[in-house]
Structures are given as C-alpha cells and as structure tokens.
Amino acid sequence: MFVRQIQTGGDRNFAYLVADDATRTAVVIDPSYQPNTVVRTAREHGFTIVRAFCTHDHHDHTNGNVEFERLTGIRPLLFGDTDSGTGQRIEDGAVFPLGDLSVRVLHTPGHTSDSICLHIGDAVFTGDTLFVGKVGGTDLADGAATEYDSLHSKLLTLPANTRVFPGHDVGVAPESTIRRERETNPFLLRPDLESFVDLKRNWAAYKEEHGIA
Ligand SMILES: [Fe+2]
Numbered sequence: 001m002f003v004r005q006i007q008t009g010g011d012r013n014f015a016y017l018v019a020d021d022a023t024r025t026a027v028v029i030d031p032s033y034q035p036n037t038v039v040r041t042a043r044e045h046g047f048t049i050v051r052a053f054c055t056h057d058h059h060d061h062t063n064g065n066v067e068f069e070r071l072t073g074i075r076p077l078l079f080g081d082t083d084s085g086t087g088q089r090i091e092d093g094a095v096f097p098l099g100d101l102s103v104r105v106l107h108t109p110g111h112t113s114d115s116i117c118l119h120i121g122d123a124v125f126t127g128d129t130l131f132v133g134k135v136g137g138t139d140l141a142d143g144a145a146t147e148y149d150s151l152h153s154k155l156l157t158l159p160a161n162t163r164v165f166p167g168h169d170v171g172v173a174p175e176s177t178i179r180r181e182r183e184t185n186p187f188l189l190r191p192d193l194e195s196f197v198d199l200k201r202n203w204a205a206y207k208e209e210h211g212i213a
Pocket of ligand 1: 128
C-alpha cells in the first residue's frame with residue numbers, strides 16, 4: 001500500500017494520497033490548499049484517482065474541493081453524501097473497494113458531528129478526531145462526550161499496529177500507531193469522560209507543565 005502524506009500549508013494541514021500498488025488506483029483525503037500537488041503526485045506515480053473524501057466540513061479541509069473536482073472530475077465526499085458511482089452513502093461502516101484494499105468509513109463525531117475517519121489497509125486517516133499526542137477540539141459538554149466515545153469505540157478498537165495519519169501536523173510527530181497513542185496520548189490515557197474533559201479544560205497548563213509545544 002502506498003501512502004503519501006502531503007503538507008499543504010494552512011494550519012499545518014495534511015492531505016493524503018493512498019494507493020493500491022497492484023492496480024495503481026488511489027484515493028485522496030482532504031486535498032485542501034494544494035489539490036494540484038496531490039493530483040500531480042498521483043500522476044507522477046502512475047496512479048488513477050478513483051475517489052476522494054473529506055474528513056469533515058471545515059474550510060481548512062474542504063477549500064481545495066472545487067479545484068480538485070475541476071482537475072479530476074471527482075467531487076470529494078463528505079459524511080452523508082452519496083457516492084455517484086455506487087450509490088452508497090458516506091456513513092458509518094460504508095466500504096469502498098480500492099483494488100486489493102478497501103476503504104472503510106468510520107463515523108467519529110465529536111470535533112464535528114460529521115467527522116469521519118478512513119480505515120484503509122493497515123492505516124487510519126483520522127482528520128481532526130485524533131492527532132499524535134492530542135485530540136480534536138470540542139466544546140466541553142456534548143462534543144467532548146461524543147468525541148470520547150468515538151475515540152474509544154471506533155479508533156482504539158482498531159488493531160494496535162494500525163498506522164495513524166492525522167489531519168494536521170500539530171502533534172509530537174507527523175504519524176503514529178494506535179498502540180503508541182493508546183500508551184502515550186494523555187487524552188486517551190484518561191480513564192473516564194470526566195478526567196478527559198478535565199484535561200481539555202486544563203490543557204494549556206498541562207502542556208506548559210509537560211513541555212509540550
Ligand atoms: Fe476541523
């Protein structure tokens with residue numbers, strides 16, 4: 001499986017090009033700011049882009065969509081959209097073929113109600129739901145509770161060696177694994193919702209105390 005993490009600018013946003021080596025077919029995730037770079041990279045590797053997704057409807061993840069569609073004829077899909085090729089809705093559990101691989105949609109509300117993660121092969125693309133050593137921003141009430149549930153029920157249940165590719169380069173490393181996040185991410189080490197929210201509330205002080213940028 002080919003994975004290319006592309007720094008697109010913005011708020012240290014990442015776009016992703018993910019391809020099946022055997023069939024040279026690819027999907028794109030969050031082609032914001034630099035759809036041209038993403039499409040050029042696919043062409044340089046001889047990949048045919050068959051589908052694109054946005055992890056949620058925030059401008060820094062979707063602002064390249066019009067240009068991306070102009071370049072490829074493919075409209076990036078968000079949660080709730082219907083795929084024009086298969087008629088499938090983008091919803092929890094939806095599966096799309098990618099050559100010998102498949103793309104599985106995980107609905108992970110919290111940061112936004114429409115947040116999705118994409119599980120492809122041995123990797124998961126987590127948008128703004130999970131960063132390396134951090135989690136996505138939410139309010140401290142319903143959003144945090146929903147995010148806590150999404151993290152624990154949808155992401156931490158993936159195989160431990162699953163590679164984690166976040167939507168922003170805002171963590172302690174550009175990529176991680178489910179095992180490493182489970183063992184080191186301070187938000188995921190919190191044993192219950194109350195202490196998870198408590199860390200969100202006191203994150204600035206925690207960062208300073210632990211020398212986290
Ligand atoms: Fe966001």
